[in-house]
Amino acid sequence: MNTQPLTLNHIYLGNCCEVLATLPAQSVDLIFADPPYNLQLQNELWRPNQTKVAGVDAEWDQFADFKAYDTFTRAWLTACHRVLKDTGTLWVIGSYHNIYRVGMVLQDLGYWILNDIVWIKTNPMPNFKGTRFTNAHETLLWSVKSREQQKYTFNYEVMKHLNDEKQMRSDWDLWELPICSGGERLKSNGQKAHPTQKPEALLYRVILASSNPGDIVLDPFFGTGTTGAVAQKLKRHWIGIEKDSLYHDFALERISKIQPALLDDEFYGRLKTKRNAPRLPFAALLESGLLQSGESLYFKKQREQKALILADGFLRTADEKTGSIHQIGAYLGQMPTCNGWEHWYYEDEAGNLQVIDTLRERLRREREA
Numbered sequence: 097m098n099t100q101p102l103t104l105n106h107i108y109l110g111n112c113c114e115v116l117a118t119l120p121a122q123s124v125d126l127i128f129a130d131p132p133y134n135l136q137l138q139n140e141l142w143r144p145n146q147t148k149v150a151g152v153d154a155e156w157d158q159f160a161d162f163k164a165y166d167t168f169t170r171a172w173l174t175a176c177h178r179v180l181k182d183t184g185t186l187w188v189i190g191s192y193h194n195i196y197r198v199g200m201v202l203q204d205l206g207y208w209i210l211n212d213i214v215w216i217k218t219n220p221m222p223n224f225k226g227t228r229f230t231n232a233h234e235t236l237l238w239s240v241k242s243r244e245q246q247k248y249t250f251n252y253e254v255m256k257h258l259n260d261e262k263q264m265r266s267d268w269d270l271w272e273l274p275i276c277s278g279g280e281r282l283k284s285n286g287q288k289a290h291p292t293q294k295p296e297a298l299l300y301r302v303i304l305a306s307s308n309p310g311d312i313v314l315d316p317f318f319g320t321g322t323t324g325a326v327a328q329k330l331k332r333h334w335i336g337i338e339k340d341s342l343y344h345d346f347a348l349e350r351i352s353k354i355q356p357a358l359l360d361d362e363f364y365g366r367l368k369t370k371r372n373a374p375r376l377p378f379a380a381l382l383e384s385g386l387l388q389s390g391e392s393l394y395f396k397k398q399r400e401q402k403a404l405i406l407a408d409g410f411l412r413t414a415d416e417k418t419g420s421i422h423q424i425g426a427y428l429g430q431m432p433t434c435n436g437w438e439h440w441y442y443e444d445e446a447g448n449l450q451v452i453d454t455l456r457e458r459l460r461r462e463r464e465a
């Protein structure tokens with residue numbers, strides 16, 4: 097099939113497999129998919145107070161059997177694989193009804209799972225009959241396109257800031273935010289506009305963690321457009337695909353009301369950190385004259401453990417060992433690996449030892465100015 101250029105910030109009305117086939121290969125940075133769960137509800141569910149539970153009994157959630165569901169899953173995940181950039185990542189959310197099947201298909205297609213995230217719901221629907229545990233979480237699988245793919249966006253520092261400066265874990269309670277309710281829930285004639293509208297807080301974390309401002313985020317099961325709404329707020333481009341025209345219209349109206357504030361990218365999650373700073377080889381310090389060949393560097397601030405700087409940026413020890421700042425650091429420190437930037441010191445004009453990372457920072461600042 098002939099592909100068309102991407103239309104950004106747009107909802108395609110139609111079946112996602114058919115629409116995905118028309119989009120260019122390797123064109124989007126992030127995919128978030130909230131597919132039908134195949135809930136297999138057989139009977140109506142009633143609360144003890146005789147009110148009916150609004151379950152997901154829509155036609156779009158119906159499949160003849162597991163085989164039909166697997167065929168559908170394989171089709172849309174294959175179509176996503178083609179459209180996703182090699183450096184992109186894909187998220188799928190589901191419950192115990194479908195997530196194990198989705199996980200198997202992901203792996204069969206070559207995707208490599210990076211994490212499974214548990215979204216813990218603070219106000220889950222009780223198990224009214226008392227016949228099993230309350231089902232209080234959903235699972236998100238986060239994958240790259242192949243096991244070999246090492247390069248992808250993960251805003252580690254941003255997630256850490258979001259978690260009070262502690263490494264973000266894979267169990268998310270979203271600050272005890274309830275499942276989508278209150279003002280956020282779209283209504284039509286007093287009823288929920290969509291049975292499975294996701295909370296914006298969930299998409300906020302997903303998008304902030306795994307994309308950057310200006311990236312393209314695609315959602316093949318757009319529903320009420322939660323992914324697009326959050327992407328718009330966070331200054332990402334978005335593409336939605338939805339086969340139901342009513343949901344399409346709800347989503348369009350919802351997103352049209354959102355104007356992203358036009359602030360600097362840093363406001364939207366592109367924090368400048370050591371991890372994502374432009375790479376600078378050690379030799380750049382020689383080229384820029386901040387260090388000289390023939391000068392000594394001192395390991396771990398100890399004057400007796402030193403090495404000479406060679407013109408190509410390698411170091412040489414007194415026992416004639418030559419290698420990068422990292423290799424020679426590991427050798428002297430008897431460690432399997434060593435980040436040389438943090439362990440080697442130079443002598444400043446006042447005769448004090450300073451870590452060489454300060455020179456790298458200085459050079460980066462000068463180059464940015």
Ligand SMILES: C[S@@+](CC[C@H](N)C(=O)[O-])C[C@H]1O[C@@H](n2cnc3c(N)ncnc32)[C@H](O)[C@@H]1O
Nearest residue numbers: 111112130156292293294317319320322338339
């Ligand atoms: C679980 S809901 C997604 C809800 C969405 N995350 C939200 O926050 O509103 C799945 C959506 O996918 C749509 N859908 C189901 N099968 C589809 C298909 N083959 N192509 C496109 N949309 C589909 C349904 O109409 C439904 O709105």
